[in-house]
Amino acid sequence: MNAERQSWKEVRDRIRDQILDRTYAPGDKLPRDADIAEQFGCxxxxxxxxxxxxxxxGLIERKRKGGTHVRTDPVSRATLDIPITRLEVEKSGATYGYQLIDRRKLPMPRDIAAKLEQVEPIPMLRVQALHLADHNPHIFEDRWVSLETAPEILDVDLTRYSANEWLVRxxxxxxxxxxxxxxSADEKIAKMLATEPGSALLVIDRTTWIGTATITSVRSFTVPGYQLLASN
Amino acid sequence: MNAERQSWKEVRDRIRDQILDRTYAPGDKLPRDADIAEQFGCxxxxxxxxxxxxxxxGLIERKRKGGTHVRTDPVSRATLDIPITRLEVEKSGATYGYQLIDRRKLPMPRDIAAKLEQVEPIPMLRVQALHLADHNPHIFEDRWVSLETAPEILDVDLTRYSANEWLVRxxxxxxxxxxxxxxSADEKIAKMLATEPGSALLVIDRTTWIGTATITSVRSFTVPGYQLLASN
Structure with missing residues (x-):
């Protein structure tokens, strides 16, 4: 029993030490929070x-009803925040720019339908747009938007306001x-990003649903040198 | 007031609707959980x-003492779990293989010291190793391990057991x-991954600390076609 006031970091370190010295081995259930609190006097x-x-x-797993277990297979867990591209650019200190490349209603191609887990064809808007940082290409996005879930996108002036920002908001x-x-950038993507064909590009594919209804599926081609960062 | 039993998803959808219709605008503070519970009868x-x-x-932000706010700049938030490479390969159904390429104590190079935020030089072990899936290269890792924080690594048989798995565990x-x-893969990396120089590769750089002490810094070069996945 230790009745002194302990910080959560001290408590964390004590629990972690007990996991490392196998007081609690991988797969073991830890005592209830209340019991640990009593034991540690906090x-x-x-x-x-x-x-x-x-x-x-990633060292332990918490379940709402199953309590806390030591992970059998620990993972390195990171939370990745993908901001609205305009804000990402502005936060880096650069001037944001935006160009609508194309916007058209199209039948949904088969590979997109598969990604969306969409059996029935739904009306879609395809939006291709370029995000710029200090007047240089930053991200080219090739996006499909469901007109069933987001029909309001037809009223958005996509020449001025990006579908990315509108949808996230x-x-x-x-x-x-x-x-x-x-x-590797093909001819078209390379030209769009003002780089050489064959350049290595980081690509971020995202699909979102609300309930079972598709909202959007977007493939973002980032400029060479782009980095996704995470830390805690 | 609605005294019927509501699921958390119904409650979530009601709160989200209130954010979307600007009952709570970006930056606004939401009522306390207890007050919402009373209001919704749940x-x-x-x-x-x-x-x-x-x-x-990423729609709202919760702070332990500051309550809940509607995010001014919503983000797309994803939790990325990077498992032990052996388990990742085995989970995919492939046979895991491992080769130690090199292991040696070396003075810490300047770029690694900068990444580690390490002013004083510390003794390091550099470990280069190849992870295989079904006998094909999967990830080549170039790793630095602090011998101050993890001296026990010198006793680990790195020809049989990967530094990746030992450190995560x-x-x-x-x-x-x-x-x-x-x-783009250079000659050396291309050879290691049995691919062509110039191939586009996804690279994952990770550095970890315990408190202010460096544990490890690793650059993982993944094979062409490798994908990092996340979903909820």
Missing amino acids: ARTTVQRAMQDLSDT NKPYTRFDLRIYAI | ARTTVQRAMQDLSDT NKPYTRFDLRIYAI
Whole structure:
């Protein structure tokens, strides 16, 4: 029993030490927060904060009804925040620019339908746009928007306001799918991003749904040198 | 007042609707969970679960003492779990393989010291290793390990057991920095991954600390076609 006031970091470190010395082995269930709080002589909210941190970094798993377990297969867990592109550019200190390349209603191609898990064809708007930083290409986005879920997009002046910003602000999602990978720029993409064909580009594919209804699917081609960052 | 039993998803959708119709505008503070629970006639834990979901997707921000606010700049938020490479390969159904390429104590080069925010030179072990999937190269990792924080690594048989797995299992971190980007493979990396020079590769740079002490910094070069996935 230690009745002194302990910070949540001290409590976290004590719990982590107990995991590392196998007091609690991988797969083991940890005591209830209230019991740990009593054992350590600290507030239950302090234990909760410590547990949150151990969970955020992937060492333990918390379940609402199943309690807390030591992960059998620890992971390196990171929270990736993908901001609205305009804000990302402005935050970096650069001047944001935006060009609508194309905007048209189109039948949904098969590969997009598959990504959207959409069996029935739905009316879609395809929007291609270029985001600039200090007048240089930054991200080229090739986007499909469901006109069933987001018919209001037809009233948005996409020559001035990006579909990216409009959707993030107005169409929150309940489900998403994210894929990050590298490609070699083909002729078209290279020209769009003012780089050489064959350049290595980071690509971010995102699809969002609200309930079971598709909102949008977008492939973002980033300029060479682009980095996705995360830290805690 | 609605005394019927509501699911957290219904509560989430009601709160989200209030944000979308600007009952709560960007930057506004939401009522306390307890007050929303009373207003909606549901349990406070139901409101907490709904809020967690709205926070996970980046629409609101929760602070322990500052309450809940509607984000001014919503983000698309994703949790990225980077598993131990062996488990990632095995989960995909492939056979995992591992080759130690090189392991040596070396003075810390300047660019690594900068990444580690390390002013004083510390003894480091550099470990280069190849992870294979079905006998094909999968990830080549170029890693630096602090011998101050993780001296036990010198006793690990790195010809059989990867530094990746040993560190994830034995050296939990309190702080990390993650960078994801694309490069064109140079001759050396291309040869290592059995691909052509110039191939586009996804690279994952990770550095971890415990407190202020560096644990490891690793650059993982993934094979062409590799994808990082996240969903909720």
